[in-house]
Amino acid sequence: MTNPSVETVSTGADKAKLAVAGLLVVGAVVAFYALGKQDLWLRVLALLALLAGAVVVFFTAEQGKALIAFGRDAWRELRKVVWPTRKEAMQMTGYVFAFVVVMALFLWFTDKTLEWLLYDLILGWKR
Incomplete structure:
Protein backbone atom coordinates (compact mmCIF):
# COMPACT_ATOMS: atom_id res chain seq x y z
CA MET A 1 0.00 0.00 0.00
CA VAL A 82 -17.72 -0.35 19.83
CA TRP A 83 -17.71 0.57 23.50
CA PRO A 84 -17.51 -2.18 26.13
CA THR A 85 -20.53 -2.97 28.24
CA ARG A 86 -20.52 -2.09 31.92
CA LYS A 87 -19.81 -5.73 32.82
CA GLU A 88 -16.84 -5.90 30.42
CA ALA A 89 -15.45 -2.59 31.70
CA MET A 90 -15.72 -3.75 35.32
CA GLN A 91 -14.02 -7.07 34.48
CA MET A 92 -11.15 -5.34 32.69
CA THR A 93 -10.76 -2.90 35.59
CA GLY A 94 -10.60 -5.85 37.98
CA TYR A 95 -7.94 -7.49 35.83
CA VAL A 96 -5.87 -4.30 35.84
CA PHE A 97 -6.12 -3.94 39.64
CA ALA A 98 -5.19 -7.60 40.14
CA PHE A 99 -2.20 -7.22 37.82
CA VAL A 100 -1.07 -4.10 39.70
CA VAL A 101 -1.26 -5.94 43.03
CA VAL A 102 0.67 -8.92 41.65
CA MET A 103 3.35 -6.65 40.17
CA ALA A 104 3.62 -4.68 43.43
CA LEU A 105 4.13 -7.89 45.39
CA PHE A 106 6.67 -9.15 42.85
CA LEU A 107 8.65 -5.89 42.96
CA TRP A 108 8.51 -5.80 46.76
CA PHE A 109 9.74 -9.41 46.96
CA THR A 110 12.51 -8.71 44.43
CA ASP A 111 13.57 -5.58 46.33
CA LYS A 112 13.70 -7.39 49.67
CA THR A 113 15.58 -10.34 48.15
CA LEU A 114 18.20 -8.06 46.58
CA GLU A 115 18.45 -6.06 49.81
CA TRP A 116 19.04 -9.23 51.81
CA LEU A 117 21.50 -10.58 49.21
CA LEU A 118 23.57 -7.39 48.96
CA TYR A 119 23.48 -5.99 52.48
CA ASP A 120 23.36 -9.11 54.60
CA LEU A 121 25.24 -11.74 52.60
CA ILE A 122 27.72 -9.85 50.42
CA LEU A 123 28.49 -6.72 52.47
CA GLY A 124 27.73 -8.18 55.87
CA TRP A 125 25.86 -5.09 57.07
CA LYS A 126 23.54 -6.29 59.77
CA ARG A 127 20.74 -3.98 60.71
Whole structure:
Protein backbone atom coordinates (compact mmCIF):
# COMPACT_ATOMS: atom_id res chain seq x y z
CA MET A 1 0.00 0.00 0.00
CA THR A 2 1.44 3.35 -0.95
CA ASN A 3 0.98 6.48 1.06
CA PRO A 4 -0.42 9.32 -0.97
CA SER A 5 1.60 12.48 -0.76
CA VAL A 6 -0.23 15.31 0.93
CA GLU A 7 0.74 18.77 -0.19
CA THR A 8 -0.24 21.82 1.75
CA VAL A 9 -0.38 24.96 -0.29
CA SER A 10 -0.50 28.09 1.80
CA THR A 11 -1.50 31.13 -0.16
CA GLY A 12 -0.66 34.68 0.72
CA ALA A 13 -4.28 35.24 1.72
CA ASP A 14 -4.13 32.35 4.18
CA LYS A 15 -0.92 33.68 5.67
CA ALA A 16 -2.53 37.11 5.99
CA LYS A 17 -5.58 35.58 7.69
CA LEU A 18 -3.36 33.77 10.18
CA ALA A 19 -1.42 36.97 10.83
CA VAL A 20 -4.66 38.89 11.41
CA ALA A 21 -5.89 36.15 13.76
CA GLY A 22 -2.62 36.34 15.70
CA LEU A 23 -2.83 40.11 15.87
CA LEU A 24 -6.40 39.88 17.13
CA VAL A 25 -5.29 37.53 19.93
CA VAL A 26 -2.50 39.91 20.89
CA GLY A 27 -4.94 42.81 20.60
CA ALA A 28 -7.37 41.03 22.91
CA VAL A 29 -4.74 40.71 25.63
CA VAL A 30 -3.55 44.28 25.14
CA ALA A 31 -7.14 45.60 25.22
CA PHE A 32 -7.85 43.68 28.41
CA TYR A 33 -4.93 45.32 30.20
CA ALA A 34 -5.27 48.71 28.49
CA LEU A 35 -8.82 48.96 29.79
CA GLY A 36 -7.57 48.36 33.33
CA LYS A 37 -9.39 51.37 34.72
CA GLN A 38 -12.72 50.32 33.18
CA ASP A 39 -15.28 47.96 34.65
CA LEU A 40 -14.39 44.28 34.56
CA TRP A 41 -17.37 43.38 32.38
CA LEU A 42 -16.18 45.82 29.69
CA ARG A 43 -12.64 44.40 29.78
CA VAL A 44 -13.93 40.83 29.53
CA LEU A 45 -16.34 41.78 26.74
CA ALA A 46 -13.50 43.36 24.74
CA LEU A 47 -11.32 40.31 25.35
CA LEU A 48 -14.01 37.86 24.28
CA ALA A 49 -15.04 39.91 21.23
CA LEU A 50 -11.49 40.12 19.91
CA LEU A 51 -10.83 36.44 20.65
CA ALA A 52 -14.06 35.50 18.84
CA GLY A 53 -12.92 37.59 15.89
CA ALA A 54 -9.59 35.77 15.89
CA VAL A 55 -11.35 32.40 15.89
CA VAL A 56 -13.61 33.43 13.01
CA VAL A 57 -10.67 34.68 10.96
CA PHE A 58 -8.66 31.53 11.73
CA PHE A 59 -11.47 29.23 10.61
CA THR A 60 -11.74 31.04 7.27
CA ALA A 61 -8.09 30.22 6.52
CA GLU A 62 -7.11 26.88 4.97
CA GLN A 63 -5.58 25.65 8.25
CA GLY A 64 -8.85 26.36 10.06
CA LYS A 65 -10.84 24.51 7.42
CA ALA A 66 -8.44 21.57 7.72
CA LEU A 67 -8.94 21.60 11.50
CA ILE A 68 -12.71 21.49 11.05
CA ALA A 69 -12.37 18.60 8.57
CA PHE A 70 -10.12 16.75 11.03
CA GLY A 71 -12.68 17.24 13.79
CA ARG A 72 -15.46 15.89 11.57
CA ASP A 73 -13.37 12.86 10.63
CA ALA A 74 -12.48 12.24 14.28
CA TRP A 75 -16.15 12.44 15.28
CA ARG A 76 -17.09 10.05 12.47
CA GLU A 77 -14.44 7.56 13.65
CA LEU A 78 -15.54 7.96 17.27
CA ARG A 79 -19.08 6.93 16.32
CA LYS A 80 -17.67 3.71 14.83
CA VAL A 81 -16.10 2.63 18.13
CA VAL A 82 -17.72 -0.35 19.83
CA TRP A 83 -17.71 0.57 23.50
CA PRO A 84 -17.51 -2.18 26.13
CA THR A 85 -20.53 -2.97 28.24
CA ARG A 86 -20.52 -2.09 31.92
CA LYS A 87 -19.81 -5.73 32.82
CA GLU A 88 -16.84 -5.90 30.42
CA ALA A 89 -15.45 -2.59 31.70
CA MET A 90 -15.72 -3.75 35.32
CA GLN A 91 -14.02 -7.07 34.48
CA MET A 92 -11.15 -5.34 32.69
CA THR A 93 -10.76 -2.90 35.59
CA GLY A 94 -10.60 -5.85 37.98
CA TYR A 95 -7.94 -7.49 35.83
CA VAL A 96 -5.87 -4.30 35.84
CA PHE A 97 -6.12 -3.94 39.64
CA ALA A 98 -5.19 -7.60 40.14
CA PHE A 99 -2.20 -7.22 37.82
CA VAL A 100 -1.07 -4.10 39.70
CA VAL A 101 -1.26 -5.94 43.03
CA VAL A 102 0.67 -8.92 41.65
CA MET A 103 3.35 -6.65 40.17
CA ALA A 104 3.62 -4.68 43.43
CA LEU A 105 4.13 -7.89 45.39
CA PHE A 106 6.67 -9.15 42.85
CA LEU A 107 8.65 -5.89 42.96
CA TRP A 108 8.51 -5.80 46.76
CA PHE A 109 9.74 -9.41 46.96
CA THR A 110 12.51 -8.71 44.43
CA ASP A 111 13.57 -5.58 46.33
CA LYS A 112 13.70 -7.39 49.67
CA THR A 113 15.58 -10.34 48.15
CA LEU A 114 18.20 -8.06 46.58
CA GLU A 115 18.45 -6.06 49.81
CA TRP A 116 19.04 -9.23 51.81
CA LEU A 117 21.50 -10.58 49.21
CA LEU A 118 23.57 -7.39 48.96
CA TYR A 119 23.48 -5.99 52.48
CA ASP A 120 23.36 -9.11 54.60
CA LEU A 121 25.24 -11.74 52.60
CA ILE A 122 27.72 -9.85 50.42
CA LEU A 123 28.49 -6.72 52.47
CA GLY A 124 27.73 -8.18 55.87
CA TRP A 125 25.86 -5.09 57.07
CA LYS A 126 23.54 -6.29 59.77
CA ARG A 127 20.74 -3.98 60.71
